[in-house]
Amino acid sequence: MKIQYLVIALVFALLSVGCSDKKDELQAQQTSVSKEQTLTKELTKKKKYKIPLDSSRIVTLKDFDPNDSISVGVRAFRAAKKEFVKRWNYTKDTDLFIDVVDKICLKSRHCAAMMDSVAYKNDVTFILDSLMRNNLLDKAIEERKKEMNGPCFGKNYKKxxxxxxxxxxxxxxxxxxxxxxxxxxxx
Incomplete structure (x- = not known):
């Protein structure tokens, strides 16, 4: 009888040791899987926000990197300028478009934040289209050129x-x- 109790105790001891090893293995596997999942999530987030400056992709406020706020607006402006040139077959100088649009946004019309590139692109497109429809775009660019060549701009300011x-x-x-x-x- 004592031997039976001893055998039963030994079997339970072996079973409990075997089970605890399996539990440790399962916990180790689960932690490694969860670490891999978090790493892949972090990598996909980083990849998602890395948008090169020359990309034509337009982003909204919810999917832009705050460290990239200036380039987001620049991309939106480039996209709007490209659409405008294509729509109106505009062949003249487009380098000063951003200066003209910025002046209009500051003085007479409130534009969307550059960080919300979709809304900003719509505002830029609206301004450029309005100027073109009213035959004011070329005049605005010429005025900006005169201002830039004036006595109080750039190198002339020091003189x-x-x-x-x-x-x-x-x-x-x-x-x-x-x-x-x-x-x-x-x-």
Whole structure:
């Protein structure tokens, strides 16, 4: 009888040792599988956000890399410019389009953020189409060229520093005076 108890105890001991080895193996396999899954997810995320600057892919706010925000807008602008040139068969200089569009966005029309490239592309397309329909695009580009060749731009600024600084101070002073007058009239 004692031998039977001893044999039974030995069998249970062997079974429990064998089972614990299997549990350890299963846990090791599960952790290695979960590590592989997280690594593949991280790699796919990194691959997803790596979009080269010369790519024609347009992205939305939900799938862009925040470190890539400038190039996202540039890509959207290039795509809009390409569509515009194709649609209107525009053969003249297109280098200053971005300057003209930026000035319009700053002064007279609020444009979408460059990070939301789909909306920004639509705004750029709308502005360029409107300028072309109203025969104002060529005039706007010529004005920008004149401004760039003016006495207070680029290399010419250093030559005419005193004059340019005085002009900008005078413009600022006039704007402040106009703003104060508007506020007084409202009160």
């Amino acid at each position: 005419n520093k005193k004059k340019c600084d005085d002009e900008s101070e005078e413009r600022i002073r006039k704007k402040v005076i106009e703003e104060l007058k508007k506020r007084r009239m409202k009160q």
